[in-house]
Amino acid sequence: MKSIEEKQIMPRSKEANARIREEQRAHILEASWRIFARKGMAATMAEVAAEASVSNGLVYHYFPTKEALFTELVEKATQGGLDHIQQTLDMGGTPLERLTFLLSGALVWLREHPMYALLTHHVASDETTPNDLRDLMQKQKHLTHEAMRRLIVEGQATGQIAGGDPDQLLHALESCLVGLALSAISQSPEQFQKNFPGVEVLLRLLKP
Amino acid sequence: MKSIEEKQIMPRSKEANARIREEQRAHILEASWRIFARKGMAATMAEVAAEASVSNGLVYHYFPTKEALFTELVEKATQGGLDHIQQTLDMGGTPLERLTFLLSGALVWLREHPMYALLTHHVASDETTPNDLRDLMQKQKHLTHEAMRRLIVEGQATGQIAGGDPDQLLHALESCLVGLALSAISQSPEQFQKNFPGVEVLLRLLKP
Amino acid sequence: MKSIEEKQIMPRSKEANARIREEQRAHILEASWRIFARKGMAATMAEVAAEASVSNGLVYHYFPTKEALFTELVEKATQGGLDHIQQTLDMGGTPLERLTFLLSGALVWLREHPMYALLTHHVASDETTPNDLRDLMQKQKHLTHEAMRRLIVEGQATGQIAGGDPDQLLHALESCLVGLALSAISQSPEQFQKNFPGVEVLLRLLKP
Amino acid sequence: MKSIEEKQIMPRSKEANARIREEQRAHILEASWRIFARKGMAATMAEVAAEASVSNGLVYHYFPTKEALFTELVEKATQGGLDHIQQTLDMGGTPLERLTFLLSGALVWLREHPMYALLTHHVASDETTPNDLRDLMQKQKHLTHEAMRRLIVEGQATGQIAGGDPDQLLHALESCLVGLALSAISQSPEQFQKNFPGVEVLLRLLKP
DNA sequence: AATGAATGAGTCTTCATTCAT
DNA sequence: GATGAATGAAGACTCATTCAT
Numbered sequence: 123m124k125s126i127e128e129k130q131i132m133p134r135s136k137e138a139n140a141r142i143r144e145e146q147r148a149h150i151l152e153a154s155w156r157i158f159a160r161k162g163m164a165a166t167m168a169e170v171a172a173e174a175s176v177s178n179g180l181v182y183h184y185f186p187t188k189e190a191l192f193t194e195l196v197e198k199a200t201q202g203g204l205d206h207i208q209q210t211l212d213m214g215g216t217p218l219e220r221l222t223f224l225l226s227g228a229l230v231w232l233r234e235h236p237m238y239a240l241l242t243h244h245v246a247s248d249e250t251t252p253n254d255l256r257d258l259m260q261k262q263k264h265l266t267h268e269a270m271r272r273l274i275v276e277g278q279a280t281g282q283i284a285g286g287d288p289d290q291l292l293h294a295l296e297s298c299l300v301g302l303a304l305s306a307i308s309q310s311p312e313q314f315q316k317n318f319p320g321v322e323v324l325l326r327l328l329k330p
Numbered sequence: 331m332k333s334i335e336e337k338q339i340m341p342r343s344k345e346a347n348a349r350i351r352e353e354q355r356a357h358i359l360e361a362s363w364r365i366f367a368r369k370g371m372a373a374t375m376a377e378v379a380a381e382a383s384v385s386n387g388l389v390y391h392y393f394p395t396k397e398a399l400f401t402e403l404v405e406k407a408t409q410g411g412l413d414h415i416q417q418t419l420d421m422g423g424t425p426l427e428r429l430t431f432l433l434s435g436a437l438v439w440l441r442e443h444p445m446y447a448l449l450t451h452h453v454a455s456d457e458t459t460p461n462d463l464r465d466l467m468q469k470q471k472h473l474t475h476e477a478m479r480r481l482i483v484e485g486q487a488t489g490q491i492a493g494g495d496p497d498q499l500l501h502a503l504e505s506c507l508v509g510l511a512l513s514a515i516s517q518s519p520e521q522f523q524k525n526f527p528g529v530e531v532l533l534r535l536l537k538p
Numbered sequence: 539m540k541s542i543e544e545k546q547i548m549p550r551s552k553e554a555n556a557r558i559r560e561e562q563r564a565h566i567l568e569a570s571w572r573i574f575a576r577k578g579m580a581a582t583m584a585e586v587a588a589e590a591s592v593s594n595g596l597v598y599h600y601f602p603t604k605e606a607l608f609t610e611l612v613e614k615a616t617q618g619g620l621d622h623i624q625q626t627l628d629m630g631g632t633p634l635e636r637l638t639f640l641l642s643g644a645l646v647w648l649r650e651h652p653m654y655a656l657l658t659h660h661v662a663s664d665e666t667t668p669n670d671l672r673d674l675m676q677k678q679k680h681l682t683h684e685a686m687r688r689l690i691v692e693g694q695a696t697g698q699i700a701g702g703d704p705d706q707l708l709h710a711l712e713s714c715l716v717g718l719a720l721s722a723i724s725q726s727p728e729q730f731q732k733n734f735p736g737v738e739v740l741l742r743l744l745k746p
Numbered sequence: 747m748k749s750i751e752e753k754q755i756m757p758r759s760k761e762a763n764a765r766i767r768e769e770q771r772a773h774i775l776e777a778s779w780r781i782f783a784r785k786g787m788a789a790t791m792a793e794v795a796a797e798a799s800v801s802n803g804l805v806y807h808y809f810p811t812k813e814a815l816f817t818e819l820v821e822k823a824t825q826g827g828l829d830h831i832q833q834t835l836d837m838g839g840t841p842l843e844r845l846t847f848l849l850s851g852a853l854v855w856l857r858e859h860p861m862y863a864l865l866t867h868h869v870a871s872d873e874t875t876p877n878d879l880r881d882l883m884q885k886q887k888h889l890t891h892e893a894m895r896r897l898i899v900e901g902q903a904t905g906q907i908a909g910g911d912p913d914q915l916l917h918a919l920e921s922c923l924v925g926l927a928l929s930a931i932s933q934s935p936e937q938f939q940k941n942f943p944g945v946e947v948l949l950r951l952l953k954p
Numbered sequence: 955a956a957t958g959a960a961t962g963a964g965t966c967t968t969c970a971t972t973c974a975t
Numbered sequence: 976g977a978t979g980a981a982t983g984a985a986g987a988c989t990c991a992t993t994c995a996t
Binding site for chain 3: 788868914
C-alpha cells in the first residue's frame with residue numbers, strides 16, 4: 123500500500139508522530155497509575171516500565187523524571203474533584219441539599235476511582251513528595267474544606283444540621299472520606315464495592 | 331576503699347551497663363518512632379541515627395535490622411488497642427453501650443497517640459512491609475472488625491442501631507477512624523486536638 | 539532502505555543486544571575469575587568491576603549477587619573434572635592404566651587451569667562459602683574419591699599397586715593434587731609450568 | 747589473709763600484674779588460634795573475643811591490631827618448623843637418611859598441629875596478608891626448599907633417589923605436604939589421624 | 955520513537971578500633 | 976586490667992537517570 127511506501131521514504135508523518143506520542147503518554151500514564159497507587163513514590167521506574175510493557179528508557183522519553191510523572195498523575199486525579207466542588211458552589215438549594223450533592227459526588231468518585239484517592243493519600247503522607255504537588259493538594263483540600271465548612275455552618279443556622287463545633291463535625295466527615303479511600307488498599311475490589319456505604323449513612327453524621 | 335579496688339577489676343558496673351543499654355534502646359526507639367511515623371519504611375537508618383544523635387553503627391548495636399526496629403515499634407503501638415478490645419469483649423451492657431465504650435477507647439487512643447496510628451497505617455499501605463508485621467496487623471484488624479460487627483448486628487436486632495447493611499455501616503465507621511488517624515499527618519498538633527470529634531459525633535453514624 | 543526504516547522502530551537489533559549481553563557476561567566472568575581465584579569470597583564486587591573496567595552497577599546487571607557470580611564461576615571450573623572422571627569410569631583396562639589416565643587428566647587440568655583449582659580451594663577452605671556450592675564441591679570430591687579408591691583397592695589386589703592402608707595412599711595422592719593446585723598461588727606462571735611434575739612422579743607413590 | 751589486705755591498699759603487685767598479663771595473652775592467643783585457622787583473616791575480632799570469653803576491648807589491650815595478633819600466631823606456628831630444619835642441616839648421614847628425618851619431622855608436625863599448618867596456608871593464599879608475615883613465610887619456605895633441594899640433588903648423585911628434574915620432584919613433595927595440611931579442614935580429627943600417611947609412603951615419591 | 959546497556963549516588967549492614975568508666 | 980558502648984569507614988546491592996544505537 124501507498125502509506126507503507128511513504129513511510130519508507132519519509133521518516134514518518136508529523137501527525138503520526140504526534141498521535142504515537144499522545145498514545146504512548148496515555149498508555150504509560152495509565153500503567154504508572156496502578157503502580158504508584160499501591161506503592162507511592164517507593165514504586166520504581168522499572169516497575170512502571172514493566173507494567174506498561176515498554177523499555178526503561180522510553181518512560182523518560184515521555185516524562186522527564188519520576189517526580190514529573192507522579193505529579194502529572196496526581197494533577198489528573200485531582201481535577202475531577204475540583205470540578206465537582208465548583209458545581210456545588212454554583213448550584214442553588216438548601217445547605218443540606220448542597221452538602222448532599224457534594225458528598226454524593228465525592229462518594230461516587232471515591233468508589234469509581236479508589237486508585238486516584240490512594241494516590242493523593244500517598245502525596246499527603248509521604249514526606250518525600252515534591253513541594254509543588256504538596257501545594258496543589260493543599261489548595262484543593264482547602265477549597266473542599268472551606269466549601270463544606272460554610273455549608274455546615276449555614277446548615278446549623280437553619281437547624282438542618284446537628285449543632286456543636288462545626289470543625290469537629292467537618293473533621294469527622296473528612297476523615298471518613300479519606301478512610302474510605304484508603305480502605306481500597308486492603309480489600310478486594312468486590313468487597314470494596316459491596317461494603318461501600320451510601321450517602322445516607324454519611325449524612326447521619328450531620329443529623330441533628 | 332573497696333569501691334576503688336572494684337573499679338580496677340570491674341569497669342563500669344553491670345548495672346550501669348544494663349541501664350545505659352535500656353536507656354539507649356528506649357532513646358533510639360523514641361527517635362525512630364518520629365521518623366517512621368512520617369516516612370514509613372522509606373525512612374533511612376541514617377535519619378533514625380541522626381534523630382537519636384548517635385552514630386549509624388550504634389543503632390545496629392541495639393536493633394539487628396531496620397525491619398526489627400520497625401516491627402518492635404509497631405508491636406508496641408498495637409498492644410494498647412488489643413487490650414482495649416479484650417476489655418470490650420469482657421464487659422457487660424447493651425450492644426450500644428459496649429460499642430460506645432469501644433469507640434471511646436479508640437478515639438482516646440487515636441488522640442493521644444496519633445503517631446502510633448500513622449505507623450500502623452504505613453504497615454498497611456506499604457507493600458514492602460515485612461510479612462510478620464502484616465500478619466500482626468491483620469490479626470488485630472480482624473479482631474476489632476469482628477467485635478464491632480457483632481455489636482452492630484446485635485444493636486440492630488434490639489433497634490438501638492440503624493438498620494441497613496451492617497457491613498456498610500461498619501465500613502463507614504472504620505474508615506472514619508482510619509481517617510482520623512491519618513489526619514494527624516497534615517495538621518498541627520494543636521489543630522488536631524482542637525478538631526478531634528467526640529464519641530457522640532461518631533455514634534450518630536449508627537443512630538436509627 | 540529498509541534497514542533505515544527499521545532502525546527508527548527497532549533500536550539496536552535484538553541480536554546486537556544479545557551479543558553485547560553475552561560478551562559482557564563473559565567479560566565480567568573472565569575478570570572476576572582472576573579476582574576470586576586470588577582472594578576467594580573476600581574479593582569485593584568493586585574489585586571485580588574495576589578489573590572488568592565497568593561500573594559497579596553493571597556487574598549486578600549481569601549477575602544477581604556476588605554469590606551467584608562466584609557460584610557460576612565454580613560450577614564452570616568444576617565441570618571439566620566431572621567429565622574426566624566419567625570417562626575414567628567408562629573406560630576399560632587394568633586398574634593401574636585407568637588410574638594413570640585419571641591422574642594424567644587431573645594433572646593436565648591443574649596445569650592448564652590453576653585458577654580453577656584455586657577457586658575450588660577457596661570454596662572448600664572458606665567457612666563463608668554458600669551452602670549449595672559446598673554441596674556441589676562435596677559431590678565432585680566424593681565421586682573422585684570413590685573412583686580412585688576403587689581403582690587403588692583393585693590395583694592392590696592384582697599387585698600392581700603397593701599394599702598398605704588404601705586410605706592413607708589415597709590421602710597422600712589427593713593431598714599432592716590439592717597442593718599442586720595451591721602452589722600456583724605463590725609461583726610465577728613460568729616457574730609453575732617448569733616445575734610441574736609428570737604423572738610418572740605421582741605414580742611412584744603407588745609403586746609396590 | 748594478708749595478701750587480700752595488701753591488694754586493697756596497694757593497687758596490685760607488679761608481679762601479679764605481669765603474671766596476669768602473660769596469662770591473658772596466652773589465653774587469647776590460644777583462642778584466636780582456633781578461630782583464625784578456620785577462617786583466616788576473615789575471622790572477626792568479636793569471634794576471637796567470644797572464643798576467649800573476654801570483652802571485645804580486652805583483646806586490644808594485649809594486641810594492638812588484628813593483624814598483629816595474627817602475625818604473632820603465625821610466627822609461633824612457624825618456629826617449630828624452622829628449628830627442625832636446623833637440626834636436619836646439622837645432622838650427619840646419607841642424603842636419604844637426612845631427607846627421611848626431615849620429612850618425618852614435617853609429618854609429625856603436620857599431624858599434631860594441623861591448625862598451625864592451616865594458619866600458614868591462609869597467610870599464603872590470602873592476598874590481604876600483611877607484608878612482614880609474607881616475608882616471614884617466604885623466608886621459612888625458602889629455607890626448607892633449599893635444604894630439601896640440596897638433599898635431593900645429592901641423593902640423585904648417589905643413586906639413592908630417583909633421577910629426573912629435581913625441581914619437579916621437590917614440587918611434588920612440597921605439594922603433598924601442603925595438601926596434607928589442608929586436608930585437615932575438611933575431615934574430622936579422627937579421620938584425619940586415621941588416614942594420615944606414614945613417611946614411607948611419601949618416600950616412595952623419591953624411589954629410584 | 956525505542957531499546958536496554960551503562961553509570962553512580964545512595965542505603966543497609968558489618969566490623970576494626972577507640973573511649974568512658 | 977576489664978568492660979562494652981560508641982564510632983565510622985567499607986562493602987553489597989538498588990535504582991533513577993543517561994547514552995549509544
